[in-house]
Amino acid sequence: MRWNRQFVHLAEAVLLGREGAGADAAAAVERALAAAEPYPLAQHLGLRLVADAAHQDGWGDPVSWLRRAEHHFHERDIAAVTGACRAGLRRLGAPVHQHRSGTSGIPQQLRTQGVTVREFDVFRLLAERLSNKDIADRLFISPRTAEKHIASLITKTGAANRADLCARSAALRSG
Structure with a gap:
């Protein structure tokens, strides 16, 4: 199913990142994002889920992925996942900004x-x-x-x- 395809690409990205193939891992994330285009919830959830592995193995752009996911979930008032994204940003040493109007x-x-x-x-x-x-x-x-x-x-x-x-x-x- 197309919904699952993005998660297969993300799993592939994590495995490639662990093998030291950072560029290939980042390309797999791009394929996952393209596959998940019709499913924004899955797309942003996927970014949140691979960010820690990407940071640990030194590939991709996990801070911007978490920021993007955090914004998505905040806009939809999904507090638990928003909090998980914010916690992930803190773990990576990235500043976590307050949400203000605008x-x-x-x-x-x-x-x-x-x-x-x-x-x-x-x-x-x-x-x-x-x-x-x-x-x-x-x-x-x-x-x-x-x-x-x-x-x-x-x-x-x-x-x-x-x-x-x-x-x-x-x-x-x-x-």
Whole structure:
């Protein structure tokens, strides 16, 4: 059955990861995600289930998988699995953010990178290439807080520098 196919791919991924074939394991996860496309519950449950093995064996992107799954289950008010995802993130040493209103407005790619609602507010203003002071004035925060949010965004998104971050923000706004 198609529902089960994704779990077969995920089991294959775990076995490949244990054998040291990280790239093949990650490819098996991608096949699992494609097979589970019609079943979002199974898709996110699968990501939660393979994250620990992926982290232990050093393959894939278990932190973003857990963030993605945690968001999915939180949005559907499935507290037990949301809690399990949050516990998994803590085990991996990843920060676990509070859920605030507006989280669903953050694009999934940024959300899986751990961007908070307030950081996303700053990120959107970077499209206008505002100074820290101007961002701070618009958001009613201190310039130092704006600076810290920008530094955090650079780290989380892998942007080369502030100019790169501004360009990414502008691209998101126009896209």
